[in-house]
Each structure stands twice: as C-alpha cells, then as structure tokens.
Amino acid sequence: MNVNGLSGLNELLNELLSLLSMQHFLQNQVSIPLIQPIIDLLLSMPFVGYLVALILWKPMFALLIFPGLGTLMAVLLFIIWFERKLTARIQWRKGPVEILRQAGGVIQALADGMRYFFQEVIVHRDAHKPYFLQFPILIFIPVLLPLLFIPAGSIVGIESPYSLAIAVALISLIPVFIVAIGWASNSRYAYIGTIREAFMYFAYEIPFILAVISMILLYGTADMVEIVEKQNIPGIFLNPVAAFIFFLTTVMATSRLPFEIPEADQEIAFGPFVEYSGIMFGLVMTITYEKMYILALLMSVLFLGGGNGPDIPLLGNLSGVLWLFVKAMAIMVLLSFLRSIYARLRLDQALRLSWNTLMKISLLSLAIGIVANIAFGLGW
Amino acid sequence: MIKIKTPKLKTLESIKLHLDALFTGAKEAIKPGTITIEYPRERRKLPDNFRGYILFSPERCKSCWQCSFVCPANAIKMELASNNRYYPSIDYAKCIFCHFCIDTCPVTALKPTKIHDVVYKDLEEMYTPTELMVKPPKIVREEEVTVEYVMDGDIILKKSKELDELFPEIEPHVEIKEHSVCIDPESCIACGICEHSCPVEAITRETIGQERHLRIDIEKCYGCGICVRSCPMHVLKLVRIREEKA
Numbered sequence: 001m002n003v004n005g006l007s008g009l010n011e012l013l014n015e016l017l018s019l020l021s022m023q024h025f026l027q028n029q030v031s032i033p034l035i036q037p038i039i040d041l042l043l044s045m046p047f048v049g050y051l052v053a054l055i056l057w058k059p060m061f062a063l064l065i066f067p068g069l070g071t072l073m074a075v076l077l078f079i080i081w082f083e084r085k086l087t088a089r090i091q092w093r094k095g096p097v098e099i100l101r102q103a104g105g106v107i108q109a110l111a112d113g114m115r116y117f118f119q120e121v122i123v124h125r126d127a128h129k130p131y132f133l134q135f136p137i138l139i140f141i142p143v144l145l146p147l148l149f150i151p152a153g154s155i156v157g158i159e160s161p162y163s164l165a166i167a168v169a170l171i172s173l174i175p176v177f178i179v180a181i182g183w184a185s186n187s188r189y190a191y192i193g194t195i196r197e198a199f200m201y202f203a204y205e206i207p208f209i210l211a212v213i214s215m216i217l218l219y220g221t222a223d224m225v226e227i228v229e230k231q232n233i234p235g236i237f238l239n240p241v242a243a244f245i246f247f248l249t250t251v252m253a254t255s256r257l258p259f260e261i262p263e264a265d266q267e268i269a270f271g272p273f274v275e276y277s278g279i280m281f282g283l284v285m286t287i288t289y290e291k292m293y294i295l296a297l298l299m300s301v302l303f304l305g306g307g308n309g310p311d312i313p314l315l316g317n318l319s320g321v322l323w324l325f326v327k328a329m330a331i332m333v334l335l336s337f338l339r340s341i342y343a344r345l346r347l348d349q350a351l352r353l354s355w356n357t358l359m360k361i362s363l364l365s366l367a368i369g370i371v372a373n374i375a376f377g378l379g380w
Numbered sequence: 381m382i383k384i385k386t387p388k389l390k391t392l393e394s395i396k397l398h399l400d401a402l403f404t405g406a407k408e409a410i411k412p413g414t415i416t417i418e419y420p421r422e423r424r425k426l427p428d429n430f431r432g433y434i435l436f437s438p439e440r441c442k443s444c445w446q447c448s449f450v451c452p453a454n455a456i457k458m459e460l461a462s463n464n465r466y467y468p469s470i471d472y473a474k475c476i477f478c479h480f481c482i483d484t485c486p487v488t489a490l491k492p493t494k495i496h497d498v499v500y501k502d503l504e505e506m507y508t509p510t511e512l513m514v515k516p517p518k519i520v521r522e523e524e525v526t527v528e529y530v531m532d533g534d535i536i537l538k539k540s541k542e543l544d545e546l547f548p549e550i551e552p553h554v555e556i557k558e559h560s561v562c563i564d565p566e567s568c569i570a571c572g573i574c575e576h577s578c579p580v581e582a583i584t585r586e587t588i589g590q591e592r593h594l595r596i597d598i599e600k601c602y603g604c605g606i607c608v609r610s611c612p613m614h615v616l617k618l619v620r621i622r623e624e625k626a
Contacts, residue, residue: 090408094416341405 022050025057030155031316058317059148062157066321067147067297075293075332076286080109083336090340116282124187124275131184135177136276136283142173143290150297151225153307153320164222167298168212171253174291175201178262181284182272193271196347197262203354204252204259210362211245214369215302218242220380228306230378235303238372242365243303245358247331250299252354254292256335258342259350263288292335293328300327415535422539423523426494428548431479433495435547436513438467441489443579444604447481456481459510465579470513472498473506488552495519495546516547557621558603562594564615570594574607574616583607 018024032039039056043049054060062068081096085104088095096108123129146167148157160166175197182194218239219227236243252259262271273284300306304327307320315322345353372378389397417424426432443466448456455474458466468481468490482490498517500506521543528538560583562568570592575583582600586593598621608616 086409089412089414090405092408092412092414092416094414094418097418337405337409340409341401 022053025053025060028058029053030056030058030061030318032318033316034314058155059157062148062152062155066152066155066325067150068157069144071325072144072147072290072293075329076289077107077109077113079289079292079332079336080112080286081106082333083339084108086333086336087340113282116279119278121278121280122275126186127275128184128186131180132275133280135181135184136280136287139174139177139181139284139287142170142177143287143294146170146294147297149224150294150301150324151228151306152324154317155321156225159223159225161221161223163224164212164216164227164302167224167294168209171291171294171298172205172209174287175205175253178272178287185272185275187275189268189270189274190272192268193262193264193274196264196268197272199347199351200252200255200259200261200354203351204249204358207245207354207358207362208249208253210359211242211249211365212302214239214242214362214365217366217369218373218378220373220378224301224306228301228308231305231308233376234305238376239303239365239368241361241368243299245362245365246299246303248358250292250295251335251338252350253295254288254335256288256292257339258345260339260344261347261350264344292332296328296331296335297324299331300324304331413534413536415529415537417527417537420522422525422527423521423544425526425528425540425544426496428550429492430494430496430548431477431492433493433498433517434470434475434479434482434513435491435493435516436468436510437489437491438510438514440487441465441467442487442602442604443467444486445606446484446486447490450480450484452476452478452480461510467510468513469507469509471507472500473503486553487555488550491547491550493547494544519546556603558605558618559598559601559621560596560603560605560607560616561619562596562615563617564613565594567613567615568592568594569613571612573610573612577606577610579604579606 026043039052042052055064064070085095096105099105099111100107121133123132149160149163149167150156151159178197179194179201182190182197215227215235216222218235219230221227221230255261255263263273264271268274270285273281276284301324306327307324309319309323312319312322438461443458445458445466447468448458453474453476455471455476456468457471459469461467479492482492493516495516497519523543524541525539526542526544528540530536530538570585572585574594575585578601580600580602582597584595584597586595603618605618608618
C-alpha cells in the first residue's frame with residue numbers, strides 16, 4: 001500500500017473520531033438556560049461529561065428523551081391510568097385508587113407492568129413458537145422509528161425531505177405485525193380478531209393516506225420540519241376536512257371505541273392478543289397506545305402547528321418540545337374521552353362508514369388541499 | 381312478514397346527537413355524580429332497623445323458645461345453660477338475617493345491630509354460642525366519613541364527619557303479661573307433660589279422690605307458653621292478666 005492510501009485511511013479514521021468527539025456533540029446541543037449551570041458542571045466531569053454531551057446531542061435527545069423512548073414510556077404509563085380514571089369518572093365510579101393513594105393511584109400502570117414481569121409467559125401447543133415470541137418485540141421497529149422523523153421545535157432525529165412519507169409508511173406496517181401475531185397465535189378468537197383487524201386496516205388506511213396526501217399538497221412539501229415552519233395558521237383551519245378524516249382514522253387505527261372492533265374484549269377477548277400472558281401481554285397491549293402516541297404527535301405536527309407556540313426563554317430549545325407535548329397530550333386525552341361515550345360499532349357498519357362516507361370526504365379534502373395551496377400561496 | 385327498517389337520521393340530526401353525547405360526557409368528566417362509597421374509609425349511614433348482627437341479653441330472656449320456633453332457616457338452637465334455662469345460640473352459616481327472632485321475642489332479649497362485616501375463618505367458627513352473643517364482636521372502624529344517599533330527583537351523596545352509631549337504641553316491647561290456664565279440664569288426660577315442661581314449676585298435679593287436677597300458680601307463671609305448645613290435648617291456653625288483677 002502506498003503512502004497516499006495510508007494517509008487517506010488516516011483521514012477517514014480522524015473524521016470518524018471527530019464525529020464521535022465531544023466537540024461534535026456540543027456543536028448541536030440542546031440548550032436549556034434553566035438548568036445550564038448543572039449541565040456545565042456535569043460537562044466538566046471526565047466520563048459523565050461525555051455521556052451528558054451525547055444525550056444532549058439533538059438527534060440522540062430525539063431518540064432517547066423526546067419524542068423518543070423516555071417520553072413514550074412516561075406517556076404509556078400515564079395514559080393507561082388516565083383512560084381508566086376518566087372512564088370511571090364519567091361512569092360514576094372511582095377507577096384505580098389504591099396504589100399511591102395520595103396521587104389517586106397514578107402508578108397503577110407501573111404496578112401492572114411489574115406484575116406482568118413476574119407472571120409466566122405461556123406458549124400454547126398450537127402456537128407457532130418463534131413468531132409468537134418474536135413479533136411482540138419486532139413490532140417496536142415500526143413503532144419507534146417514526147418518532148425519529150417528528151420534529152419538536154429544532155430537535156429532530158432524522159431530517160429528510162420525505163420524512164412524512166416515511167413516517168406514514170412505517171405506521172402502516174404496524175397492522176401487518178398485528179395480523180402476523182394473530183396468525184402465530186393460531187386460535188379461534190385470534191383468527192376472528194385478525195380478520196377484523198385486516199378488514200379495518202384496509203378500510204381506514206386509504207382515507208388516512210389521502211388525508212396525509214392532501215396535507216402534503218397543501219404545504220407543498222413532505223418534510224415535517226418545513227411543514228411546521230409553514231404553519232402560521234394551523235393546518236386544522238386550512239383544511240378542517242382533512243383534520244376530521246385524520247382524527248377519525250386515528251380512532252380506527254388505534255382501535256378505540258367506537259371502532260374497537262379487532263380487540264373487542266367483551267366478545268372476542270382482545271382478538272389477536274388473546275393467547276398472550278405475562279410480559280408478552282404487557283408488550284402487545286401497549287401497541288395501540290404507542291400507535292396512539294405517534295398518531296397524536298403526527299396530528300399535532302400536521303394540523304396544530306407542531307412545536308410552534310409562544311417562546312419560553314427559560315426553556316430554550318425545550319419550548320418547542322413542551323408545545324408539541326401539550327398538543328399531543330390534548331389529542332390523546334380526547335381519544336381516551338371517546339371511550340366512555342360510544343358503544344362499539346358492528347364490523348359491517350364501520351366498513352360501510354369508512355369505504356363510503358370517509359372515502360368521499362377524503363377525496364373532498366384532497367381538492368381543498370390543492371385549492372388552499374394556491375389560495376394561501378404556500379408554494380412547492 | 382313485517383320487515384323493520386333501521387331508522388334513518390338526517391345528517392344534521394345525527395351530528396346534534398353526537399354533540400349531545402360528547403357534551404354529556406364532558407359534563408360528567410368535570411363534575412361527576414359519583415355514587416361509590418370507599419367502604420373501609422367511608423361507611424354508609426344505615427337505618428336504625430338495619431338487619432345485622434344479633435346481640436342477646438340473658439337477664440331478660442325467659443326461655444320461651446319463640447325465636448327458635450320462628451327461625452325459618454333453622455339457625456337458632458336452644459342450649460341448656462348452667463342455671464337450667466335454655467338460651468338461644470345462632471349459626472351464622474345458616475342465618476338469613478330476617479330478624480324474625482328479634483320481632484317475635486316478647487321481652488326484647490334479642491337486639492339488632494348495624495354490624496354487617498364480621499369475618500370468620502371457617503364454617504365451624506360461624507356457630508355463635510350464647511356466651512359470644514352477649515358481647516358485640518371486635519370490629520375495626522377505619523372510617524372518617526359517614527355517607528348518606530339522598531334521593532332528591534337524582535342520587536346525591538351527603539357526607540358528614542360524625543360516625544354512625546352501630547348499636548341503635550330500641551325501645552323494649554310493652555310487655556303483655558299472660559299466664560296459662562286450662563280451658564277444658566274434662567279433656568285433660570293428666571299426662572303430666574305440662575308439669576315437666578314448665579321451667580318455673582308453676583304447674584302442679586293434685587290427686588283428689590279418683591280425679592287428678594291441674595293447678596297453675598299464677599304468681600309463678602310468666603306466660604312463656606311452653607306448656608300450651610306441649611299439651612297433647614290442646615286444653616291449655618294463654619290468657620292476659622287483667623289490669624285490675626295485676
């Protein structure tokens with residue numbers, strides 16, 4: 001090998017090392033003026049400093065803290081408790097109350113999760129064992145990946161001109177995994193639930209994608225960072241029809257009532273997930289809640305202006321995070337609220353509603369998207 | 381064949397109904413009309429005639445067996461005490477809490493309470509002998525609030541700090557003084573069952589010549605009615621003691 005080749009390798013190595021250096025992380029750091037002294041103190045420590053710099057590096061912050069893993073877990077623990085509590089309140093009951101009584105049983109979901117950990121995972125004889133155990137874990141790929149594309153103010157995991165399209169494509173993968181789970185379970189209830197899931201999947205996916213496309217046409221871009229920047233007027237006022245379609249298909253996609261058809265605990269006992277027990281049940285049970293979180297984030301980005309909001313100087317970059325979080329939580333609370341009001345529709349009613357009415361309105365929303373793009377001069 | 385079609389709502393009407401449902405839900409979420417009582421910490425205020433655990437005061441009991449006879453579930457058994465009197469004991473595994481025994485007791489020896497949460501380890505323990513019926517069972521009261529349902533169009537929960545009294549004061553029965561008499565001495569076969577059955581030895585048999593006579597000591601007889609029930613010829617009867625006689 002000649003000298004030039006060696007130096008080229010050296011340069012490549014140096015470049016790689018500089019990518020992993022603390023300076024590189026600090027260039028693109030999340031700034032939080034409120035706790036800046038503490039961050040400075042931690043950064044000056046030898047090993048902890050590197051870790052803190054890594055976590056506060058914006059892509060890593062998006063992956064680990066918001067909208068990634070940390071917030072997802074916190075939201076899961078909160079929303080499951082909140083849904084039970086809200087439903088109980090509307091139905092004149094009390095809801096979970098005994099665990100951490102002072103705070104109204106707020107860590108009930110955590111306690112349930114711990115209980116799942118110590119329960120036996122039963123794999124029944126007819127199940128396809130490898131798939132039965134793999135899919136609940138593999139399903140986290142399409143659940144967690146879309147979170148990286150969602151911008152929270154200036155914090156975004158991966159910036160891409162096709163981020164919205166990629167996120168929607170990944171979200172559309174989730175029902176495929178649920179159908180696979182139902183197939184691997186190989187039982188009658190799971191079969192019925194899987195068929196229902198497949199029917200619902202086709203029914204809601206087309207209006208859902210049409211609503212998203214109408215928003216892409218409206219903003220003239222599929223880059224979510226740009227979409228948020230262009231929303232001086234929130235998208236819900238620019239295209240209320242698309243917002244309505246998106247909300248309704250979200251209700252269908254996360255199998256909330258009144259479209260809780262695939263799970264339907266009273267008639268087919270959680271449908272595709274009927275055979276699971278222990279921590280595996282804990283994993284599959286949370287899928288719909290995770291999906292709800294992603295779709296709520298996506299809806300607040302598309303229709304409510306994402307991280308836009310009054311700037312709070314003390315929070316620095318976290319200001320956008322806070323606004324996006326508040327908007328997403330508001331949507332999730334609304335979705336939980338529907339549960340206590342509506343009864344479940346029959347499969348044929350839901351399919352008729354979806355293929356007939358929603359399809360028509362979603363085509364209308366496409367037209368509104370094109371007209372609004374021209375009328376407001378949002379450009380391409 | 382009559383075919384019933386599904387009712388078709390106009391779009392506006394159905395939107396109005398949806399909004400109605402959402403509004404009602406929101407109203408309940410903000411200000412719920414809860415009716416749940418958190419039992420160990422709150423206790424419902426019970427009426428004074430609540431049918432609960434039964435207490436017994438032996439000094440009033442005159443061993444008339446009325447409670448045992450009336451019990452529809454056969455839960456009350458009369459047990460011989462050391463003073464040669466029979467006192468009731470209740471098997472709570474059988475008791476249906478109808479409180480017929482309390483209603484029928486002529487001397488208010490059985491008393492109702494509002495205790496309804498007694499725990500037993502097994503079925504044998506549920507048999508409560510007379511000694512245990514005298515004192516109320518040990519109860520732990522954790523509640524700080526007493527809750528009362530008020531039906532005022534809608535159900536309203538009324539909460540108060542004062543604790544409910546579990547042992548209501550009940551007025552004793554106005555005692556009807558009775559004694560037993562023989563209404564048809566000619567039918568008496570002088571079998572002597574009444575004499576043996578009398579707990580206070582008020583009945584004696586005398587032989588005058590060839591005839592035997594019953595003599596009932598009105599002073600001693602307190603009208604328990606055991607002899608009336610045991611007489612095979614049904615010639616004994618309870619009659620009221622007249623006021624002027626008393």
